[in-house]
Amino acid sequence: MNDSPIHFTLRQLHGVFSSPLAWGIMVGVGVIAGITGPFSTFEHLAPAPRIAYWLLIVVGSYGAGTIGATLAQALILPRGGPLIARIAVLGIGSSIPVTAAVVSISWLFFPDLSDTGLSLLELYIYCLFIGLALMGVIEGVVEPQLERRKTQTAPETAKMPKILDRLPKDMRGSLSHMSMADHYVEVHTNKGKSLILMRLSDAIGETEGVEGLQIHRSHRVARAAIAAVRRVDNRVVVELATGERLPVSRSYLATVRAHEKGATR
Known part of the structure; x- marks a missing residue:
């Protein structure tokens, strides 16, 4: 994009x-x-x-x-x-x-x-x-x-991550994943998606309270949003609860595999 x-x-x-x-x-x-x-x-x-x-x-x-x-x-x-x-x-x-x-x-x-x-x-x-x-x-x-x-x-246990404050009010919901789009970060929630002009590393720093995984240099997903880890066309992908699939780069494959093993215990 x-x-x-x-x-x-x-x-x-x-x-x-x-x-x-x-x-x-x-x-x-x-x-x-x-x-x-x-x-x-x-x-x-x-x-x-x-x-x-x-x-x-x-x-x-x-x-x-x-x-x-x-x-x-x-x-x-x-x-x-x-x-x-x-x-x-x-x-x-x-x-x-x-x-x-x-x-x-x-x-x-x-x-x-x-x-x-x-x-x-x-x-x-x-x-x-x-x-x-x-x-x-x-x-x-x-x-x-x-x-x-x-x-x-808001109770402490339900504290919303700071990144959501940057979104339009009707887009603030459960954080699903974030992806780079040129100089923007595309933030996805259960209510939709919105673009924010910032670096992905800075956006990740504003997700305190949401456990997440870096699966690619351009993608970070919330653990709760991961439905499965699959291999498609000889590539490992993370499948989200929405059905969307995001690629896993080799440098983050071990992290994703560790999450997969932990989720099956």
């Missing part, structure tokens, strides 16, 4: 728009804005077009902001960074495509954008400050609170 930051961003976007909760929030915000009619839209648009306008604005801004923020983080801070740096990168990264989306949608309803009461520069400044404020709340308040709650409520 040959994935770039753009492909990774598109995967994240698909995950966002696959969430019923996200759609519920977007529709709710769009309808409320359509009824109240901020930024002179109440005066210039009838109720039905006004609601349609704000629904498009909310959905378009959400999608554009997700693309901009995720792409900016993948290109500039793939390994994370200080809180201020994350807020700046995500906020600025989201503000540019959000501004473009708002302008494009507004042109459909307002041939003369001056009817909105905002110049292009003023609109961008609004989007920038909203983006920075939103990312500040998410990165500085929401995410730490969710992390603390998860730590407090």
Whole structure:
């Protein structure tokens, strides 16, 4: 698999728009804005077009902001960074495509954008400050609170490996295996798979709490996910509970055989 930051961003976007909760929030915000009619839209648009306008604005801004923020983080801070740096990168990264989306949608309803009461520069400044404020709340308040709650409520015996924190929330489950894909690590759980821009060795260091086997320089599997060890076309492979088969390289064959003997005792 040959994935770039753009492909990774598109995967994240698909995950966002696959969430019923996200759609519920977007529709709710769009309808409320359509009824109240901020930024002179109440005066210039009838109720039905006004609601349609704000629904498009909310959905378009959400999608554009997700693309901009995720792409900016993948290109500039793939390994994370200080809180201020994350807020700046995500906020600025989201503000540019959000501004473009708002302008494009507004042109459909307002041939003369001056009817909105905002110049292009003023609109961008609004989007920038909203983006920075939103990312500040998410990165500085929401995410730490969710992390603390998860730590407090989860029993020690069920402690989740750190690598799962890097995955979209709907992909966090029982770790199955990890495979290299160019500069990315493809992390597989019982809920799906996701790409993370990091080295496999670093990803392995974040799997504490999950017993695993290195079976190849590009593959590591969780012991619990191994269904069988087989020989296929004169090659040893590990067969997972999902039916997927991963090759075992000669340098790791002894480790796999030792696991196989231990599992049969």
